[in-house]
Amino acid sequence: MFGSSFELKGRIAVVLGGPEGVAAAVSRLLAERGARVAVVGADESSLADLVDELRWNGSEAVGIVTTGLEHADAAAMDAVRLSVMGELGAPELLFVLPCPQGTGGWQRTVDSGLTATFLALQAFVPAMAESGTGAVVTLAPVGTDPATNAVGGGVTALTQHYARLFALCGVRANVVSWTPRESTVDDAAHAALYLASDAAARMTATTLDVAGTLMRL
Template sequence: MFGSTFPELKGRVAVVLGPADGVAGTVCRMLANRGARIAVIGDDEAGLEDLVDELHWLGAEAIGILADSADAAAMDAVRVSVLTEVGAPDLLFVLTCTAHAGADWQQVVDSGLTATLQALQAFVPAMVEARAGAVVTLAPVGADPATTAVGGGVTALTQHFARQVAGEGVRANVVTWTPRSSMVDDVAFAALYLASDAAASMTGTTLDVAGTSMRL
């Protein structure tokens, strides 16, 4: 019911970064069902190909780009590909923060915080030039120090960008969550809401889908 009330996004260009089997994949399917043109960026070639095939089956215009989103040079090349193949983005979803069982500090920081910075630096300037756009980032809430640091960093970074572009017609908001498969749909709905015209007056906002009990 909640998802069916969202406005259509026909013709809008959405850039989505994140694992195809997580929140990013779910957001892509929701965007496809609402008429958006999608560029999805990930680092798992097989998963990316499967997701793009599914988006095509849903009737969406979609491309997949294999890249390390924490690498500045790679993201610059991604930006060029997106602008050339699907056009300037209207919506940017940076959904790279997922569970990292056994990952070390640097891996968690690179895949979450650094990747978020690189994506914002790559795509927000085009939105500013167009004086329109919506950004949604994903900040994890976790028990380990690295996840906690990344979540706080992504939130602060997104709010910083929101302040910088507030007068340029661009919005930036955060969804916080505890990385669990059972919460993926809820997080995806929240991300789509923040990117939609239904949240046109919201920027620099943190929408908590982690659940208060998860923070205790």
């Protein structure tokens, strides 16, 4: 019974964050559980490779190329939503998983993490609310630089705001707090899957802190 609550057969999922890291791990987990997956990123070649892998394993998957995440482009984000609708239909699951690490300066880090998350929520969540169902998972990075930590705190607050705003419309929104480490990518991905699944059907405005205090040492 508990295992069945992790099954996502036929559900349409959007994964924003590119074809690597947590976003790629989440895409694979979703595909394994029968979801129809739209993977969104800027690297067309790597995106095609991931989509081919998912399809080879029997999953329905599409890749949508955009620079909207990196450049905080509202029009590009809306175009992504329309592409998903055209390719797969109305999404029920939304994963916003960009992971800036403070390597591009303050503005670029904030744009590619916090502003991109805001634009994704703005583009997708109202439609989920209209349909009366949906689950959103965001990724809040914890780093050693001010910009990354500002993004993490902002993403957490923003996600909680949307959780409260749309709670009565059947949409849940939760956060995975994570320090970007290759060794814990799968941990973050499994946490994201759990929060989106029926196993967490009564959870919203919650933050799962992957790796606990270790991430802050």
